[in-house]
Amino acid sequence: MNKTLIILISIIILMSCVSSNSITKDKNNESFSFKGLELAPEVFVPPLQFIEASDNTKLAYREYIPDQIDTILIFYHGGGAYNKAGYQFIGDGLSKHFNCLVVTPDIRGHGDSGGARGDTPSVEQVFEDIGLLIRLIKTKYPQKELFLGGHSSGGGLVLNYSSYKKRENTSGYLFLSPQLGFRSETEIKNNPNPFATVKTELFISNAMTGSDGNTKAVFFNYSDEVLQTTKNIAAITVNMANAITPSSPIIQIRKLDLPTAVWIGEKDEIFNVEKVVSLFKKNNPKSYTKIIENEKHLSILVNATDYMGTWLQETVLEK
Numbered sequence: 217m218n219k220t221l222i223i224l225i226s227i228i229i230l231m232s233c234v235s236s237n238s239i240t241k242d243k244n245n246e247s248f249s250f251k252g253l254e255l256a257p258e259v260f261v262p263p264l265q266f267i268e269a270s271d272n273t274k275l276a277y278r279e280y281i282p283d284q285i286d287t288i289l290i291f292y293h294g295g296g297a298y299n300k301a302g303y304q305f306i307g308d309g310l311s312k313h314f315n316c317l318v319v320t321p322d323i324r325g326h327g328d329s330g331g332a333r334g335d336t337p338s339v340e341q342v343f344e345d346i347g348l349l350i351r352l353i354k355t356k357y358p359q360k361e362l363f364l365g366g367h368s369s370g371g372g373l374v375l376n377y378s379s380y381k382k383r384e385n386t387s388g389y390l391f392l393s394p395q396l397g398f399r400s401e402t403e404i405k406n407n408p409n410p411f412a413t414v415k416t417e418l419f420i421s422n423a424m425t426g427s428d429g430n431t432k433a434v435f436f437n438y439s440d441e442v443l444q445t446t447k448n449i450a451a452i453t454v455n456m457a458n459a460i461t462p463s464s465p466i467i468q469i470r471k472l473d474l475p476t477a478v479w480i481g482e483k484d485e486i487f488n489v490e491k492v493v494s495l496f497k498k499n500n501p502k503s504y505t506k507i508i509e510n511e512k513h514l515s516i517l518v519n520a521t522d523y524m525g526t527w528l529q530e531t532v533l534e535k
Contacts, residue, residue, distance in 0.1 A: 248411070248485040248486060248512060248513040248514055249485065249512055249513075249514065249515070250442065250514060251515070252511075252512060252514050252515025252516075252517075252518055252519075253301075253302045253514050253515070253517065253518065256305060256518040259304055259305060259308035259309075260308060261278065261300060261304045261307075261308075262278045262279055262280060262281070262307075263278070264276050264277070264278060264328055265277055265278065265279065267348060267349060267352055269324065269341070269344070269345050269348060270341075270344055270348070271337060271341065273324055273329070273330040273331045274329065274330040275321065275322065275324060275329045275330070275345055275348075275349070276299070276321065276322040276327060276328035276329045277299065277319055277320060277321040277322065277349065278299055278300075278304075278307065278319070278320050279317065279318070279319050280304075280307030280308060280310070280311035280317065280318040280319075280320070281311060281317055282311040282312065282314075282315045282316065282317060283315075284315045285315060285316075285317045285357060285360055286314075286315035286316065286360075286529070286532065287314075287315070287316050287317070287360060287361045287362075287363065287387075287528050287529075287532050288316065288317045288318075288319070288353060288357060288360050288361065288362040288363065289310060289316055289317070289318050289319070289362075289363045289364075289365055289390065289524075289528065290318075290319045290321065290346075290349060290350065290353065290362065290363070290364050290365070291303060291306060291307075291318060291319070291320055291365045291366060291367070291370070291390070292321060292323065292346075292365070292366035292367070292370030292371075292373055292374060293320070293321075293322070293323065293326070293327075293366075293367060293368075293370050294366075294367050294368030294369045294370050294395070295368060295369035295395065295411070295412065295434075295436060295452065295460065296326070296334070296436040296438065296448050296449045296450070296451070296452065297326070297327075297368075297448055298322045298326050298327025298328070298446075298447045298448065299320035299321060299322050299327055299328075300320075300327070300447070301446060301447075301448060302514055302517035302518070303320045303367070303517060304320070305517050305518045305521065306318060306320070306517060306520065306521060306524070307320050309521030309522075309525070310521055310524060310525050310528070313521065313522075313525060314521075314525030314526075314528060314529060316525060316528055317353075317357060317360070319349070319353055321345075321349055323342065323345070323370075323373070323456075323460075324336055324341070324342065324345055325449075325452070325456065326447075326449060327447045328447070332430070333449050334432065334449050334450075334451050334452035334453055334456055335430050335452070335453045335455065335456055336453070336455045336456050336459060337430075337455070338429070338455060339455055339458050339459045342373070342456070342459040342460075343376070343377055343380045343382070343383070343459070344382075346364075346373075346377050346383075346384075347382065347383065347384045350362065350364070350384040350386065351384060354384075361387040361532050361535070362386050362387055363386060363387050363388045363389065363390055363528065364377070364378075364386045364388075364389055364390070365389060365390030365391065365392065365524075366390075366391065366392070366394070367392040367393055367394075367516075367517065368392075368393055368394065368395045368486075368513065369395045369460040369461075370460070371391040371392060371393070371394025371395060371396075372394060372395040372396060372397055372460045372461055372462050373459060373460040374389055374391065374394075375389075375391070375394065375396065375462045375465065375468050375469070376459065376460070376461075376462055376463060376468070378468060378471070378472060379463075379464075379467075379468045379471060386474065387474065387475070387531075387532075387535075388474045388475035388476060388477075388531060389472060389474060389475075389476045389477070390476075390477050390479075390524060390527075390528075391476070391477070391478045391479070392478075392479050392480070392516060392517070392520055392524075393479070393480045393481060393484055393486075393487065393492075393513055393516055394478065394480075394487075394492065395460070395461070395486075395487070396462050396465045396469075396492065396495065397461040397462040397463075397465050398461070399462070399463075399464065399465055399466075400462065400465040400466070400491075400492075400495060401491065402487050402488050402491045402492045402495060403486065403487060403488070404485070404486060404487060404488055407485075407486070409437060409485075410437060411436065411437055411486045412434050412435060412436050412437060413434075413435050413437070414433060414434050414435075414457075415432075415433045415434075415435075418431050418433040418454055419433060419454055419457075422454045428454050429453065429454050429455040430453050430454070430455060431453055431454055432451040432452065432453055433451075433452070433453060433454045433457060434451060434452050434453075434456075434457045435450060435451045436448070436449070436450060436451065436452075438450065465495070466495070466499055469495060469496060469499040469500050469503075470499045470500060472500050472503065475504075475531045476496070476500060476502070476503040476504065477503065477504040477505075477506075477524070477527045477531075478492070478493065478496050478503060478504065478505045478506070479505075479506045479507075479508055479516065479520055479523055479524065480492050480493065480506075480507055480508070480516070481507075481508050481510075481511030481512050481513060481515065481516040482507050482508060482509050482510055482511060483510060483511065483512045484511075484512060484513045484516075485512055485513050486513050487513075489507055493505045493507060504527060506523060508520065508523065
């Protein structure tokens, strides 16, 4: 296809889809509630470890190690977050009650990982980072079933990685309240407090010239308090946004050929719950889907362990 035509199609898609995210950000209102995390009892958080990426960037991760390892889950955080922003509950619960070794990484440019905040040299570099971590964990814990999962934008990243030609072999995918990208039309429309706001023109110019990949273009609706008291970041670049945003969600979901599970909270503040579930049921009928009663976008991190752990155990037993 003619390169100019590809660029024009990209621009049309971006303009038609991102406009719904261009609502003015209200600093006084968060797009979702942190109460579920704030009220949860503290759990043990293992020390940070680091691995060096191909461009010498130090990538941070934690390992929640059970007494007996039956399976492994590498689980990626959501947009602008980091491994200790609620993901410790998944690591603690699965390792203590389901013999699952849980690895919670910080995406480059996030949390304790190195790199410019919210940025990546390229989309492919983020995928290479995932492959590097998978190889490391497989070397440390050989002959164990290894699953890949993510929450929110971390789910979008995992879906993108599932269609990466150089991806490492895994045993299945877990999606928790997944961000499936604007092409999926699963975001709640006309949300007065959107998860993020987008500078559409930067995606357009980057599609045409490739010159704005490292420019901040997506700004998260985190309150000043959250940004000051956590390691969450305020924005990500065009390159990073493209890495965590599914490029062709319907096609990518159809091509998932490994055991796949999806959980989303009944009261999720960001995504249309029925649309998310329907997208998987329609395009990948073998996938397991579950709407968890009363849970919100972040509270689900505290309470999804039993659902995820049971599915992991049953899936491994079936093999």
